[in-house]
Amino acid sequence: MKRINIADVAQKAGVSPTAVSFAFNKPEQLNSETVNRIRMTAIEMGYMPNPMARALIAQRSGIIGVMLPQPLSTVLANPYFHTFLQGISSMCDEQALSLMTLSPMNGSLDQAIARSPVDGFIIVGYNEAHHEVSLLRKRGIQYVLVDGDATCAPSVNIDDEQGAYLAAKYLIDKGHRDILILMLDTAFGHADEELHGVAMRRMRGYRRAFDEVGVVWRDEWVLPSVSSMIGGQQNFDAAYEQGLRPTALLAAADAIAIGAIQAAIRRGMKVPQDLEIIGYDDSVLASLVQPGLSTVHQPIFEKGRVALELLIGEWENAATRITDVSAKQVWLPTHLVLRGTTT
Amino acid sequence: MKRINIADVAQKAGVSPTAVSFAFNKPEQLNSETVNRIRMTAIEMGYMPNPMARALIAQRSGIIGVMLPQPLSTVLANPYFHTFLQGISSMCDEQALSLMTLSPMNGSLDQAIARSPVDGFIIVGYNEAHHEVSLLRKRGIQYVLVDGDATCAPSVNIDDEQGAYLAAKYLIDKGHRDILILMLDTAFGHADEELHGVAMRRMRGYRRAFDEVGVVWRDEWVLPSVSSMIGGQQNFDAAYEQGLRPTALLAAADAIAIGAIQAAIRRGMKVPQDLEIIGYDDSVLASLVQPGLSTVHQPIFEKGRVALELLIGEWENAATRITDVSAKQVWLPTHLVLRGTTT
DNA sequence: TAGATTTAGTAAAACCCTTTAGCTAATTTA
DNA sequence: TAAATTAGCTAAAGGGTTTTACTAAATCTA
Incomplete structure (x- = not known):
């Protein structure tokens, strides 16, 4: 089953390939009767210009x-x-x-x-x-x-850093000291690549708030997490099993936060009484979940x-x-x- | 800034365009030293085969x-x-x-x-x-x-019909008679197109349950809705303003159901006490919202x-x-x- | 050493379209 | 009436690649 091309249509309509092209792209170049005839033939034969050929010549694919x-x-x-x-x-x-x-x-x-x-x-x-x-x-x-x-x-x-700073500052100001941080895993990078802009900036924002008030920053309270609910669940569980008992949580993505909430609730904690949480992104889920997720809004x-x-x-x-x-x-x-x- | 092509690379490497193509696609056709030289030149010049040309000749784009x-x-x-x-x-x-x-x-x-x-x-x-x-x-x-x-x-x-049937049957069996149905708007079609498969089948399923028990089917209790939360909100409100006071709701999509829940709650109703709701799809949201959405699961x-x-x-x-x-x-x-x- | 085979590479065709320049016949202008 | 313009269409080039068929040189076989 051969795909029919512009030449096939041209032959059947008794015109040149150029005419067929014109019929579609520059009808004003042709007698309107001819245009109609060509278009009819094209439809009849099921012809459509090959998108690749078209993109190739136009140097533009849309x-x-x-x-x-x-x-x-x-x-x-x-x-x-x-x-x-x-x-x-x-x-x-x-x-x-x-x-x-x-x-x-x-x-x-x-x-x-x-x-x-x-x-x-x-x-x-x-x-x-x-x-x-x-x-x-x-x-x-x-x-x-x-x-x-x-x-x-x-x-x-x-402004990743500022958003992160505000989130961390809020929790610290409320007296929290045992704050678990579920960071984007990209912050920890693969051996061959530089640390990643966004994650770095958010990390810096959190850190700045800690430093400003003099709260100790503990690297083992920072866990890399995939940006998904599963990632949040797993990493909260992992933290808990490592013996960490946070009273507050900073998640570098809403999905992570929501996963963590589920894990926390499953362990019998009450949110926000036992665990205060601030996510990041303000995605649609943030206002859908119960309780509503406090988070850093970005447009x-x-x-x-x-x-x-x-x-x-x-x-x-x-x-x-x-x-x-x-x-x-x-x-x-x-x-x-x-x-x-x-x- | 002209995009460099296979001929440019060929010229610089002192070979034919064919050789350059072989260097990438069939290196075994060439002396391995030549392959290396060509590849070096290509990288140096920032060459990459043009995807459209490639797709055109291969009749395959991936x-x-x-x-x-x-x-x-x-x-x-x-x-x-x-x-x-x-x-x-x-x-x-x-x-x-x-x-x-x-x-x-x-x-x-x-x-x-x-x-x-x-x-x-x-x-x-x-x-x-x-x-x-x-x-x-x-x-x-x-x-x-x-x-x-x-x-x-x-x-x-x-199996759209069976799913819809089960949902409607459940509500009817619990005694509901004033059931609002928020249907996919595609069910109502544009003038020029046939009624749409999925929506038709779900409609038939709902209807079958009504008919089976002898519950009156009222067309004005069926509203077309866009498949989104906004759509659900708006249509629930619209129904309410038309004077409808449903005790149960069948939504042909979870997004519609969730939007409707929000609208209902905003009007002071309690879900499920004042309004029982069954959605359709069992999308991820269904288990995230509070209360969890009862729905028809599909894979x-x-x-x-x-x-x-x-x-x-x-x-x-x-x-x-x-x-x-x-x-x-x-x-x-x-x-x-x-x-x-x-x- | 003549003939067969392998190696390393090239020329040209094919993929399908758009566009520019050009051609012919008909119409308008001076 | 000759020259200029227009309408309607076509030939050919160009876009960038892959693939097939082919050549020339080098290696192997008997």
Whole structure:
């Protein structure tokens, strides 16, 4: 079953391939009767221009790629990404763009990048120094970094440190000293990569609050956790089994916090009486769970929108050859939202 | 800033373009020293094969398209799709496939399809009769239908009717007679399309339970709702303002149910004392909210996986020219899960 | 040493479309 | 009436890769 192409249609309609192309893309070049005839023939034969050939010649696919730090199945377990992707796609819908996600395949993004016919990337959770990112820069492909340090490209970040500081400060001010910290596991990095921007900044924020009041910072009270409810559960249990008996908990992601709450309740603790908890992100789940999760709010949806706006801006810049990267470092604000997991 | 291509690398390395291609794809055809030299030059120049050209010649992109019934930003607000997409992507991860989503652009999928360089589609929420779907069939592009009636292509569905029947039966058996039904809005269709499979089947299930016991079915107690929490809220409010005073609620999606619960509580009702509620889907939210949502369980994650498995199967069939469509109609079971929103 | 085989590489075709430049016939302008 | 313009269409180039068929040189066989 051979896929029919433009030449087949042209032959059947008794015109040249050029005419068929015109019938779809520049009908004003052709007699309107001819246009109709060609279109009829095309529909009849079930013809549709080959998207790859089209993208190849146009040097443009209308697809944007979102580079994610984890397998998609993991990412989709995290409510943070739901909202973030919603932000991006609200903009996609407006701009008639398609969206494609790419995640590490067997640990590497190279393969995924190599086969992605996209007009640009939104890169989440990677620093500019990252091998794959510098590859893109070298190749001259447009990208925007989200949740990662950038100097050579536009980026969108939030004030991670301040948000974390506020959360930690709140608990410390209420007298807590035995505070368990469930940090993003990226903060602990793999041997070959630098510490990760977001996690580093949140860690610094927590730490600053500790130092300011003179509370002892104990590394063994900081556990790396996957950003998911399961991760939160497991790590809270792990902490407990290591003999830690926290009276408060700082989680670097809402999903982690919610998992931890479940684990705590299962061990007979009462939240917030026995354990006060502050999450991070203010994802939709935070206001859905009972009790409502106190957390650090960040404008997730907007972050996605802004990222795509910046990317679109890059295309226009490339066209006009203007480039002022320094102006493209967007920092969005964070603030504390108190609900039921704090008293 | 011109994007460098295979010819540039070939020239710099002093070989033919063919040699460069071989260096990447069939290194055994070349002297290993030459391979190294070419690869070095390629890295140095930041060369990467153009994905569109590659996909064009290979007639294969390694990308699968998920056709969604609503704008992506809407879809991502529905926890059902989170899990469904997770199922698909878990399989993608295993098979080293990339995933691309497509939603109607300004109301039409045509444009989105036309520019999608995918190896096949997973089509969610459309029937085979749908115009875009028949276009794909005519064009000879592989696809699998999910949540839609199919005869010419593989499909994955759940036993919608039975699940709905069980839910309605449960409430009726407990004596409820004033049951508000918040149905998927697709059940009411646009003028030009047939009633939609899933919604129809769920409607039939509810109805069967009513009829069986002889409870009067009142059309004005059935409201179409968007599958989101907002939709549930708005429609519960709308029902209330129309003077309806239900003692029980059947929602055709968990998101709708949860939205309705919030609206009910805001009006001072107690769940489940004043209002018993059964949702549909058993999405992750169902067990997170307080009180836990009673709902009809369906294996969402598995549905996604099976859909992609079938699609992959189609590719293999196309290669071996075997086709037995009837064997590819998968029906997954549903059952009732009782939590806190029923007594 | 003539002939057969292997090695290392190349030229050219194929994938399918869009676009530019150009051609012919018909119409308008001066 | 000759020259200029327009309408309607086509030929050919270009986009970047992979693959098939082929060549030239080197190695092996008898």
